[in-house]
Amino acid sequence: MRQRLINGLYWLCLCLFSSLAFGSADNHLAELKSKFPYGILGDDHGILTMDDLALNACDAKPELFVPTGRSRPYQYWQCFENKTVSFGCDSDHVPDEREGLMGLIIVKASVHGARHEYIARRFWPIGDCKRFIRDAASLLKGTKYACISGSFIENEKDRSGRSSISWTFERIKTKKGCEGNGCEFTNEFRRDNCPNFKF
Incomplete structure (x- = not known):
């Protein structure tokens, strides 16, 4: 008993x-x-904070995500299993006269049968590009999910009908930390970029 x-x-x-x-x-x-009803596409697996979503709402007016039509400036967060995330530093091997060899950060991931490609807004010196990829990849070690923030560019279908969605890349975050543009919604950032923003 x-x-x-x-x-x-x-x-x-x-x-x-x-x-x-x-x-x-x-x-x-x-x-x-x-x-922030439009800020997260799917589940964040406990990774994101109010500040993460506020940062995106500060930059552009939030709007419902529709995966067709025109590109949108608002940055959406989407989370992926780490095993589907990969990084690249795309270079045409033509050096810039001041910066030397340049590379474009590309982050690829997939969810629900769709491929997502996040592309940096600008080229980086190749050493910085590789360093960023190394640091971002270390964020994934020992974690299960990664959330990526970016603005929608376009949605294309491949020959098999599978979606391939392109985004601008802003930042990637796991439970270990964040890498990319504007990882912290500081008071200074708020003052300089969105002084009238309230949440």
Whole structure:
């Protein structure tokens, strides 16, 4: 009898803990989406904060994501399993007269059968490009998900009908940290870029 009571208590505690843990994750995402309903495409897996979404809403007016038609300046967050994320430093091997050899950061990922390609807004000196890729790749080690922020460019279909969606790349974030443009929504950034923004 005593053993049954202990086992029952064990399972009750396990169920209670699970509901609290999963309820907390649901509450986290619901809270983010209540303030920024268009900012996250899918689940953030507990990675993003209000500041991450506020930064994007500061730069451009939030709007519903529609994966067709014109490009949009608003930056959306989308999260991927790390095993689908890869990095590249695309270079045409023609050196810039002042900066030397340049490279373009490309981040590729896939989710729900669609391929996503995030492309940096500008070329970087090749050493900086490779260093960024190394640092971003280290963020993925030991984590399961990565969230990427970028503005929609276009959605094309390949011969098999699979979507290939292009984005500008702004930043990548895991539970270990963030790499890219504007990883921190500081008071200085707010003052300089969006003094009237409130959330």
